[in-house]
Amino acid sequence: MHKQKKYIVSHAPFWHDGSRLTTKNYHIMLAVLIALAAGIVKYGVPAVGVIALSVSTAIFWELIMNKITSRTATIGNGNAALTGLLFAMMLPPTMPWWAVVTGTFVCVIIGKEIFGGLGGNPFNPVLIGMAILMIAWKDLFDFDQALINYDFDYLVLYPLAALKHFGISSIESLSAIDLLSGKQTGAIGTTFGFGLILGGVYLIIRGFVRWEISVSYLLGIFVTAFIFKSADSATYAGPVIHLFSGYTLFGAFFLATEDSSSPVNFIPMLIYGAAIGIMTILIRNIGVYVDGTVFAILLINLANPIIDKIRPKAMGRAV
Amino acid sequence: MGDYIVLAISCIFVNNILLAQFLGNCPFLGTSKKMETATGMAMAVVFVLVLAGIITWLTNAFILKPFNLEYLRTISFILVIASLVQFVEMFLKKSMPALYAGLGIFLPLITTNCAVMGACLINIKEDYTFIETVISSFSYAVGFGLALILFAGVRERILLARVPKPLQDTSIGLITAGIIAMAFFAFKGMV
Amino acid sequence: MIKRSFIGLFSPVLQYEELDTSKTVDSIKVTGAVTFFVDKKYSKKDSLLIKPGDKVKSGDIFSVFNDSEEMIISSVTGEISGIEAFSGNFGKEYTAVTVKTESGGNNVNKDFGKTLKKASKSSLNQIIKNFPGVVSDTVFVNPDKPVDSIVITGMDSDLLISNNKYIVKNRIKDIKAGIVFIEKMTGINSFITVVPESLAVVAQDIGVPVRVVELTYPLASPMLITQNIMGRKVTAGKTAEDSGVMVINAETVAAMGAASVKSEIPGSKIVTVIDKNGDTRLVSAIIGTPVNTVLSQLKIDVNEGDRVITGGPLTGTAVYSDSHPVLPDTEAIMVQDREDIPEILDNSCINCGECVRICPAKVPVNLLIRFLENGEYDEAADSYDLFSCIDCGLCAYVCQAQIPVFQYITLAKHEFTRNNTVEAENA
Amino acid sequence: MTEAILFMLGLGAACGSVLSIASKIFYVYEDPRIGEIEGLLAGANCGGCGFAGCSAAADAVVNGMAQPNLCVAADEETAVSVAAVMGLNAGSSEAVISRNSCTGGNRASDKFIYSGVLSCNAMSNFYGGKRNCTIGCLGLGDCVKVCTFNAIEIGHDGYPVVDESLCVGCKACEKVCPKSIITVKTMSERLFDFNRNDDPLAPCVQTCPAQINIPQYIKQIRNRDFEGAVNTIRERNPLLLACGRVCPHPCEDICRRGLEDEAVSINQLKRFVADYEMNSGKHLPVTCAPSTGKKVAVIGGGPAGLSCAFFLKRVGHDVTIFDMTPKLGGMIRYGIPEYRLPKEVLEWEIEGILNLGIEHHANVKLGTDFTISSLVASGYDAVFLGIGAWKDYALKIEGEDLKGCFTGINFLSNFSLFQQGDSDKEIKIGKKCAVIGGGNTAIDCVRTLIRLGVEEVYIVYRRTRNEMPANMVEIEAAEHEGIKFVFLAAPEKVLADEDGHIKGLEYLKMELGEPDASGRRRPVPIKGSETVIELDMLITAIGQGPDVSFKNNKSDIRLNQLATTRWDTIDSVDPETLQSNIPYIFTGGDAATGASLVVEAIGGGRRAARSIDLYLKGEKVTPPENSLFEKNIPESIFESVSGINPIERAKMPELPVDERIKSFVEADLVISEESALKESNRCLTCCVTCYNKDS
Amino acid sequence: MRDLISMVLVLTVLSAFSGGILASVKQSTSEKIEFQQLKFEKAPAIKMILTGCTNDPMIDRFKLKDGDQEISFFVGKVDGKVTGLAFETFGKGFEGKIGLMVGVNIDTMCLIGGGVTTQSETPGVGSKAKTDPKFVAQFENLPVAKGAFKVKPDGGGIDALSGATITSRGVCIAATDAVNIYNRLEDQLKEKLKAYSK
Amino acid sequence: MAKSITQEFVKGLWAEIPPFRLVLGLCPVLAVTKTVENGIGMGLATTFVLVCSNILVSMLRSVIPPKIRIACFIIIIATFVTVVELLMQAFTYPLFLKLGIFIPLIVVNCIVLGRAEAFAFKNSVVPSTADGFGIGVGFTLSLAAIGLVRELIGTGALFGVSIFGAGYQPFAFMVEAPGAFICLGLMLCIMNLVGNK
Numbered sequence A: 001m002h003k004q005k006k007y008i009v010s011h012a013p014f015w016h017d018g019s020r021l022t023t024k025n026y027h028i029m030l031a032v033l034i035a036l037a038a039g040i041v042k043y044g045v046p047a048v049g050v051i052a053l054s055v056s057t058a059i060f061w062e063l064i065m066n067k068i069t070s071r072t073a074t075i076g077n078g079n080a081a082l083t084g085l086l087f088a089m090m091l092p093p094t095m096p097w098w099a100v101v102t103g104t105f106v107c108v109i110i111g112k113e114i115f116g117g118l119g120g121n122p123f124n125p126v127l128i129g130m131a132i133l134m135i136a137w138k139d140l141f142d143f144d145q146a147l148i149n150y151d152f153d154y155l156v157l158y159p160l161a162a163l164k165h166f167g168i169s170s171i172e173s174l175s176a177i178d179l180l181s182g183k184q185t186g187a188i189g190t191t192f193g194f195g196l197i198l199g200g201v202y203l204i205i206r207g208f209v210r211w212e213i214s215v216s217y218l219l220g221i222f223v224t225a226f227i228f229k230s231a232d233s234a235t236y237a238g239p240v241i242h243l244f245s246g247y248t249l250f251g252a253f254f255l256a257t258e259d260s261s262s263p264v265n266f267i268p269m270l271i272y273g274a275a276i277g278i279m280t281i282l283i284r285n286i287g288v289y290v291d292g293t294v295f296a297i298l299l300i301n302l303a304n305p306i307i308d309k310i311r312p313k314a315m316g317r318a319v
Numbered sequence B: 001m002g003d004y005i006v007l008a009i010s011c012i013f014v015n016n017i018l019l020a021q022f023l024g025n026c027p028f029l030g031t032s033k034k035m036e037t038a039t040g041m042a043m044a045v046v047f048v049l050v051l052a053g054i055i056t057w058l059t060n061a062f063i064l065k066p067f068n069l070e071y072l073r074t075i076s077f078i079l080v081i082a083s084l085v086q087f088v089e090m091f092l093k094k095s096m097p098a099l100y101a102g103l104g105i106f107l108p109l110i111t112t113n114c115a116v117m118g119a120c121l122i123n124i125k126e127d128y129t130f131i132e133t134v135i136s137s138f139s140y141a142v143g144f145g146l147a148l149i150l151f152a153g154v155r156e157r158i159l160l161a162r163v164p165k166p167l168q169d170t171s172i173g174l175i176t177a178g179i180i181a182m183a184f185f186a187f188k189g190m191v
Numbered sequence C: 001m002i003k004r005s006f007i008g009l010f011s012p013v014l015q016y017e018e019l020d021t022s023k024t025v026d027s028i029k030v031t032g033a034v035t036f037f038v039d040k041k042y043s044k045k046d047s048l049l050i051k052p053g054d055k056v057k058s059g060d061i062f063s064v065f066n067d068s069e070e071m072i073i074s075s076v077t078g079e080i081s082g083i084e085a086f087s088g089n090f091g092k093e094y095t096a097v098t099v100k101t102e103s104g105g106n107n108v109n110k111d112f113g114k115t116l117k118k119a120s121k122s123s124l125n126q127i128i129k130n131f132p133g134v135v136s137d138t139v140f141v142n143p144d145k146p147v148d149s150i151v152i153t154g155m156d157s158d159l160l161i162s163n164n165k166y167i168v169k170n171r172i173k174d175i176k177a178g179i180v181f182i183e184k185m186t187g188i189n190s191f192i193t194v195v196p197e198s199l200a201v202v203a204q205d206i207g208v209p210v211r212v213v214e215l216t217y218p219l220a221s222p223m224l225i226t227q228n229i230m231g232r233k234v235t236a237g238k239t240a241e242d243s244g245v246m247v248i249n250a251e252t253v254a255a256m257g258a259a260s261v262k263s264e265i266p267g268s269k270i271v272t273v274i275d276k277n278g279d280t281r282l283v284s285a286i287i288g289t290p291v292n293t294v295l296s297q298l299k300i301d302v303n304e305g306d307r308v309i310t311g312g313p314l315t316g317t318a319v320y321s322d323s324h325p326v327l328p329d330t331e332a333i334m335v336q337d338r339e340d341i342p343e344i345l346d347n348s349c350i351n352c353g354e355c356v357r358i359c360p361a362k363v364p365v366n367l368l369i370r371f372l373e374n375g376e377y378d379e380a381a382d383s384y385d386l387f388s389c390i391d392c393g394l395c396a397y398v399c400q401a402q403i404p405v406f407q408y409i410t411l412a413k414h415e416f417t418r419n420n421t422v423e424a425e426n427a
Numbered sequence D: 001m002t003e004a005i006l007f008m009l010g011l012g013a014a015c016g017s018v019l020s021i022a023s024k025i026f027y028v029y030e031d032p033r034i035g036e037i038e039g040l041l042a043g044a045n046c047g048g049c050g051f052a053g054c055s056a057a058a059d060a061v062v063n064g065m066a067q068p069n070l071c072v073a074a075d076e077e078t079a080v081s082v083a084a085v086m087g088l089n090a091g092s093s094e095a096v097i098s099r100n101s102c103t104g105g106n107r108a109s110d111k112f113i114y115s116g117v118l119s120c121n122a123m124s125n126f127y128g129g130k131r132n133c134t135i136g137c138l139g140l141g142d143c144v145k146v147c148t149f150n151a152i153e154i155g156h157d158g159y160p161v162v163d164e165s166l167c168v169g170c171k172a173c174e175k176v177c178p179k180s181i182i183t184v185k186t187m188s189e190r191l192f193d194f195n196r197n198d199d200p201l202a203p204c205v206q207t208c209p210a211q212i213n214i215p216q217y218i219k220q221i222r223n224r225d226f227e228g229a230v231n232t233i234r235e236r237n238p239l240l241l242a243c244g245r246v247c248p249h250p251c252e253d254i255c256r257r258g259l260e261d262e263a264v265s266i267n268q269l270k271r272f273v274a275d276y277e278m279n280s281g282k283h284l285p286v287t288c289a290p291s292t293g294k295k296v297a298v299i300g301g302g303p304a305g306l307s308c309a310f311f312l313k314r315v316g317h318d319v320t321i322f323d324m325t326p327k328l329g330g331m332i333r334y335g336i337p338e339y340r341l342p343k344e345v346l347e348w349e350i351e352g353i354l355n356l357g358i359e360h361h362a363n364v365k366l367g368t369d370f371t372i373s374s375l376v377a378s379g380y381d382a383v384f385l386g387i388g389a390w391k392d393y394a395l396k397i398e399g400e401d402l403k404g405c406f407t408g409i410n411f412l413s414n415f416s417l418f419q420q421g422d423s424d425k426e427i428k429i430g431k432k433c434a435v436i437g438g439g440n441t442a443i444d445c446v447r448t449l450i451r452l453g454v455e456e457v458y459i460v461y462r463r464t465r466n467e468m469p470a471n472m473v474e475i476e477a478a479e480h481e482g483i484k485f486v487f488l489a490a491p492e493k494v495l496a497d498e499d500g501h502i503k504g505l506e507y508l509k510m511e512l513g514e515p516d517a518s519g520r521r522r523p524v525p526i527k528g529s530e531t532v533i534e535l536d537m538l539i540t541a542i543g544q545g546p547d548v549s550f551k552n553n554k555s556d557i558r559l560n561q562l563a564t565t566r567w568d569t570i571d572s573v574d575p576e577t578l579q580s581n582i583p584y585i586f587t588g589g590d591a592a593t594g595a596s597l598v599v600e601a602i603g604g605g606r607r608a609a610r611s612i613d614l615y616l617k618g619e620k621v622t623p624p625e626n627s628l629f630e631k632n633i634p635e636s637i638f639e640s641v642s643g644i645n646p647i648e649r650a651k652m653p654e655l656p657v658d659e660r661i662k663s664f665v666e667a668d669l670v671i672s673e674e675s676a677l678k679e680s681n682r683c684l685t686c687c688v689t690c691y692n693k694d695s
Numbered sequence E: 001m002r003d004l005i006s007m008v009l010v011l012t013v014l015s016a017f018s019g020g021i022l023a024s025v026k027q028s029t030s031e032k033i034e035f036q037q038l039k040f041e042k043a044p045a046i047k048m049i050l051t052g053c054t055n056d057p058m059i060d061r062f063k064l065k066d067g068d069q070e071i072s073f074f075v076g077k078v079d080g081k082v083t084g085l086a087f088e089t090f091g092k093g094f095e096g097k098i099g100l101m102v103g104v105n106i107d108t109m110c111l112i113g114g115g116v117t118t119q120s121e122t123p124g125v126g127s128k129a130k131t132d133p134k135f136v137a138q139f140e141n142l143p144v145a146k147g148a149f150k151v152k153p154d155g156g157g158i159d160a161l162s163g164a165t166i167t168s169r170g171v172c173i174a175a176t177d178a179v180n181i182y183n184r185l186e187d188q189l190k191e192k193l194k195a196y197s198k
Numbered sequence F: 001m002a003k004s005i006t007q008e009f010v011k012g013l014w015a016e017i018p019p020f021r022l023v024l025g026l027c028p029v030l031a032v033t034k035t036v037e038n039g040i041g042m043g044l045a046t047t048f049v050l051v052c053s054n055i056l057v058s059m060l061r062s063v064i065p066p067k068i069r070i071a072c073f074i075i076i077i078a079t080f081v082t083v084v085e086l087l088m089q090a091f092t093y094p095l096f097l098k099l100g101i102f103i104p105l106i107v108v109n110c111i112v113l114g115r116a117e118a119f120a121f122k123n124s125v126v127p128s129t130a131d132g133f134g135i136g137v138g139f140t141l142s143l144a145a146i147g148l149v150r151e152l153i154g155t156g157a158l159f160g161v162s163i164f165g166a167g168y169q170p171f172a173f174m175v176e177a178p179g180a181f182i183c184l185g186l187m188l189c190i191m192n193l194v195g196n197k
Helices: A021-031 A033-043 A045-068 A079-089 A097-110 A125-136 A159-166 A176-180 A193-206 A211-231 A239-244 A248-255 A266-286 A293-307 B002-014 B025-030 B035-064 B070-095 B097-102 B104-111 B114-125 B130-160 B170-187 C112-118 C121-128 C163-170 C172-186 C197-206 C222-229 C250-262 C291-297 C354-358 C365-373 C377-383 C394-398 C405-426 D002-025 D032-040 D053-062 D076-085 D120-124 D142-146 D172-176 D187-191 D203-207 D214-222 D226-234 D240-246 D250-254 D266-280 D303-314 D343-354 D372-377 D408-419 D440-451 D472-480 D598-616 D673-680 E002-049 E133-137 E165-197 F005-011 F026-031 F036-060 F066-091 F093-102 F104-108 F110-120 F125-155 F177-195
Strands: C033-038 C061-063 C071-073 C078-087 C093-101 C149-153 C190-196 C210-213 C245-249 C268-274 C280-286 C307-310 C317-319 C332-336 D096-100 D152-154 D160-162 D182-186 D295-299 D318-322 D359-361 D382-385 D405-407 D432-436 D456-460 D484-486 D489-496 D502-515 D521-525 D531-534 D537-540 D585-587 E061-066 E069-078 E081-093 E096-105 E110-116
Touching: A021 A033, A021 A079, A021 A193, A021 A248, A033 A045, A033 A079, A033 A193, A045 A079, A045 A097, A079 A097, A079 A125, A079 A248, A097 A125, A125 A293, A125 B170, A159 A266, A176 A193, A176 A239, A193 A211, A193 A248, A211 A239, A211 A248, A211 A266, A239 A248, A239 A266, A248 A266, A248 A293, A266 A293, A293 B130, A293 B170, B002 B130, B002 B170, B025 B104, B025 B130, B025 B170, B025 F026, B035 B070, B035 B104, B035 B114, B035 B130, B070 B097, B070 B104, B070 B114, B070 D002, B070 E002, B070 F066, B070 F104, B097 B104, B104 D053, B114 B130, B114 F093, B114 F104, B130 B170, B130 C365, B170 F177, C033 C078, C071 C121, C112 C250, C149 C172, C149 C222, C149 C250, C163 C172, C163 C190, C163 C197, C163 C245, C163 C250, C163 C268, C172 C190, C172 C197, C172 C250, C190 C197, C190 C222, C197 C210, C210 C222, C222 C245, C245 C250, C268 C291, C291 C307, C291 C332, C354 C365, C354 C394, C365 C377, C365 C405, C377 C405, C394 C405, C405 D120, D002 E002, D002 F066, D032 D053, D032 D076, D120 D142, D142 D152, D142 D172, D172 D182, D182 D187, D187 D303, D187 D598, D203 D214, D203 D250, D214 D226, D214 D266, D214 D673, D226 D240, D226 D266, D240 D266, D240 D343, D240 D598, D250 D266, D266 D343, D266 D673, D295 D303, D303 D318, D303 D343, D303 D382, D303 D598, D382 D598, D405 D408, D408 D440, D408 D537, D432 D440, D432 D531, D440 D456, D440 D472, D440 D537, D502 D537, D585 D598, E002 E069, E002 E081, E002 E096, E002 E110, E002 F066, E002 F093, E061 E165, E069 E165, E081 E165, E096 E165, E110 E133, E110 E165, E133 E165, F005 F125, F026 F093, F026 F104, F026 F125, F026 F177, F036 F066, F036 F093, F036 F104, F036 F110, F036 F125, F066 F093, F066 F104, F066 F110, F093 F104, F104 F110, F110 F125, F125 F177
Parallel strands: C149 C190, C149 C245, C190 C210, C268 C332, D295 D318, D295 D382, D318 D359, D382 D585, D405 D537, D432 D456, D432 D537, D456 D484
Antiparallel strands: C033 C093, C061 C071, C078 C093, C268 C280, C307 C317, C307 C332, D096 D182, D152 D160, D489 D502, D502 D521, D502 D531, E061 E069, E069 E081, E081 E096, E096 E110
């Protein structure tokens, strides 16, 4: 047998545009930095603690699961870290350590790994963690309660909870600018609206998240809230409050756009976003939960495979 | 009218028979592997549940109640439902083979489906009127079908995902169903 | 390699190469042996019409097998030195016939043009297969395929290649003669030429209607030309010929013209050579020349772990041996440095949708790939538009998860066809 | 109370009558099997199987869309009954098991570096796969992915391993394997599976006349799965104890390790596991297919007959062995001396075979005690003639029938009969004996003689030691035991003393001449070199052929047409089918080939069994397709092998010479478990062109 | 035809047989069942409401019709004098019906608290309505005459259980209902109670 | 294939333990296992019905025409279910209240019907009793196991007695509906891991 040089052989194509999962995940992390920094400034050391714990345990759980299923370690692609980071941003800074650890466990293992890892998950892993924690330890998510020891120079109020429990009169004083600049109570990373919008727009421009989903989501919120407001302005808050409080902006840019649980075709993306928006307002206005974002996205995640069946006819297809 | 709509929404979403009341789980897991099967099953349940709701309500109102035989509810309902389903199956098979192929084959599965039996018992327990019974039966069935179809959509994808071996099939199906049940929490308190 | 731009809001767009008129075409000299592939599996039991030691002349047309119509046009003069089996890409079995060239042998079959004109329809098919530029499984005249229009394409099949553009620019006369030849042979008289914008004026001289195709990849694929230019529907899983349109490379037409008029032997092929830096040059190579001869004459080094590709970057075929010959359908020879070879990963699809947005055939690639990974080819073909795919390779090009999507698709098409043929045979 | 009873009465009656009337009115024909299967299923309509209810499940089973064992609520019995309804009768319900036939070569060199879809099919589409090995496993596990029963896993060495308890024989793996190395076969198919020239076969397997999967059992020994190894051998060779002792192991001659080092001691390993089974005291269970009701007569209880009977019985035919000697075993009992193959070992082995349910008639001779006609008359559907080669060729020199002159087989068998107490005819032994011939029979004779206390024993052979056809080990053993070799001697005549008793042998000395066409230097007599050795006993063992004296029995009209060759062997139509010119008579072993190896006879027995099986099934008796018969795949025969670190071959323990020449106690001993394990590690696990290098 | 008849026959006999069995079981257990129902559903709540009673309200009970509904009333006496009256009403909770046992002090015409009887609310959240005495204690001493009770978010005076507005609302509805019933039936009740006063 | 009575009994405890091995009868498994107590109660009620109906079906198996056997099984099972219902009302009323609608729904529990059809209809009384008893006990055990996990994690207590102490924040998700599904799913996974050795 004569010796020959061995070449790398594969089927076409031989070019790749260089896009990587890893790049995407790290850029999303980059995009939340401003909002995250605002949260850390606002809440101080406890927030840093929660974030660090969340990110590290998320990576840890993924590594454990990789070992158990004897697959190559996937923590390098940054997805576990991203999951941990997004999860931490949705928590109040006072979250006890055991709740954070349980939460990341649920996110990474139940939410993602048991479905075969990234790409197999039919639901947004972060939201599964959030939802299960919210059901299990409701009290921990009472932001007003949680932040009682903080001293801020503005009205310490979680707008959506106030709306739910004390009626619209209690939040009339809040302006859009106040809300966007973070003068509201809320989770670590979700109160600084400017930061979130900036990050979201960056991601959209870079193509890491789809504008269709974010825009239709925000539109859905706006329109539904507007309809409610016009129907009964004494009971229901206007679109501005809904858009800029709670997890709305965070959800629009970082949660609803999670690849695996969202549609890929144009029209389905619009439907998907709008449906989440509508559902969010429905829960906030007539449901039991203070902030409907988590459950609304989960619910529409569920409908994603059905919605995504609306797709253009492929070339040459007979029917 | 408004009450009826509220009742319907309540039965479809809030008190979804599968995910909130835990009725009809065996076929839920069994028939949700393919979208086609799920759709067929959903249709069949709608059909049977409305019929069964009506007939059990009639049995209860005109025979069991007047004669104080309420303790025979279980046995009479199951007999009536089983006979009804079997009758419908035979009827469809003979007269409408096309419909039978799409829907009739699921009928035997429904005989022992606790969703049907359970919904009928709930109707009686909640003291619904005849019209309410029809609406609630229909809505329960729609709720069942909705959950089943949504689940099938998700499950079709899960079947193709790289689920770890011990979790495959039923195990992951149950966990997904749990998450779906959780997603249905979104409707809590809406009525 | 073209990297993704900073703004990722819209899908990337790839452009075909324009013809660089400043460059000249060098000829590659044949030194040792050349190899021809015959489209038939070789087994030792077959009775052969030729044997090692037989002499052939350049321009000789000869059959190899007793019981098969496969024919070879020898592009060189020399002595047959070997006949052996070769298993190619996609399990395709060939018979490789090696001819040792004779130095200084200027012995050429002068009657090639006559033979060609006299050839019967069935043997013409076989002969035409050896003309440069023909996609190997395209059959020239096939009663099963109701071809009524012929498109002469001055476009090239892949990025970086400009062979046909060069031909349109330089060999108008031959193309015209070729059209006459085709018309005579087939009776089809509906011709059009498709060319890029820059050649539209030149192409007018051919004398048939000229249509301009944009340079956006993959608009020049036969399927899309049939659909966009000819306005005919191409059914999924069928070829352009099934819709009555045959797309022929300008180079082939020119070779036919030259052969029929000047009795010129269609033994050489314009090849775009793409080196490791992505620089291209056009060369003219004798069909059958080993790739390493071409590369060494152009002083391109290939090392262990590099990749040698016959064809373009998105649709070519990687070869494992650099003694692989230049075939009639080898449009380009591309060498990729091992550092530049994109990594392929065993990720699962993350549903980002890039492939769906870039797919010119609107195939739901995100769903399709899930079925393909699980080997459910029937489902993929029935419900997820496997056969709508026009083989452009863009899905794999943009895949963030670095899944070899297009490899899966080609594999699936091949396996599906194979399984169904087996089933049909067993039924 | 009354209301309740009345109500239930009414309800029951109403439901019952409505349904029964409806079942008449709305009756629709359906495949009766559907109803039958539905009746067998649990009827819980639970949907657990994924079908809509039990009737849908039954429908699916009938239409072949589901397996009989689909019901999750029922037990195994149900699955069995469902299978029965589906017409999967006992015969074909034989377990089908998937097997990977490529056992080795994970270091096959690569043609290229593959980068692409990780699937065997994708890779094999690429110029036939990246490995140079043309047939072997690609190891990307398409079979694992396709198996819905989780029965296949990629083992430690990178090759698929089948968990037989989980395999249901769906053949999905077989279909998906691009290299056709995963095969799903029933036991019968496996038993009659002959080497094909497109199989991944190590050189040893290609050479072994019995086609034993040698690398497989060596691998099993390596994994200490000794019982598995026994089963692997027994799939091809029922006489593993005997073969482990007497086989001249042609496999070792071609062993790739022998090219650079010493060949793996294959036969010692075989003997080791065979002894392992025997020493355990229990026959490993051997499965047989359910009876087919066909009867086959096997004439001759030697290795060929036993092998043929064994395989026929295992695939379900009823077999009766007819043998002319008191005990079964044929030449290996009466031709091979005790010290090479102790009779108790043989006894144990034959017992294992007969335990399968094979009948046996002893002391009956074809042509005298029974005829083919009588067999046909008593309902036998086919006959196997494994009569061996019991007739010694004559030397054709003057005086060879003197007193004190014997022929080889005659001597050995008569002695054997006497030794085993089956005959009281003692052979008178002389003091100075010579044996003419250079084959194994000759060696057996001399080694027997020396054990009987003969003072001087000579071997007289026409050519030199190098040309002796006997096994080299045997020759060496004989040398050790003090046998005197007279080479290049052509016997001229036997000298007699006055009372007609032998007194010497006169022979002519020879020298080697020019090489002839075959390359051997022919011996040429030296004129006038007559020499005499003094003797009182002479044995001629120059070869033997079948004894076809039964043809003389003119009453057996059926046998009269049986064609024989000029060497008296039975002329088979095809050496691979072994069918004679009379369609229902098959042959094998020495009767077909002339005197040859035991293992050859065993392989012949199996070949004949396959043909008989085909014949009994009414199929055409043709050789196996693509058969690799007595040939080697050229590309698998190497001239050199790289990457080998010499490791010493396991030494066979033997009795000291002075001990062994005194008795008939077995001279060769079995190797220890430790050295068997060590030796098994020397195997290179060759596939067609690839092999495992030493790490 | 014969198998048809036998099929019908078997089915009929079997069901009649089962009817008989069930009827007899029912007969022998019916009294026990009724007592159990009272004991476990109503008794704890009644005991809590009519504290200090000297009689057994489970025995001193009567039924009255309110429209279609029949309501059981339990009478509490201290030393032979009727002091309180307890009865059950229902409201819609988070998950199905909530039963509320309401007591009325005959003398002061005020509520003497209430007790949740049946509920299927979320454990630890809505279920606090039953387990947290502070919640129902809010109704104590509210005059019967005063119309509807409402939770604070609805503009009423009852503090909702944290996180269980719906449940709280349901309890309020039940209490409101009780007051309405009492007011509607006041005359009949007084009539009845006279019989117990002796 | 003849198995001893013990074998018939034991197979229900592991080899064929319902909901885990035979994934059947899920509704009660999910719905009533908020606490161990409920689980055991439901299990016992089902066991009673299983044993009784198995006995009766195997006794009547020669009388019942195969064509209407399902209807007959249903009647027999329904009768025993009603008996259980009445008895529970009379003697264990609080448990009856907790189990609610799931008591009458035993009648449509696939396990009961499945055993009647798959076993009792083909076997004599004694093995059928053993089978019913074994499967019933297995069912009870698994209900109790799920109840145990859910109650312990979901409330931090067992039978109302705090186990983890006051510091434990109950993971209330487990006693919610979705918790039931996920808990059973994970337990099935563990069973698969253990069982496939």
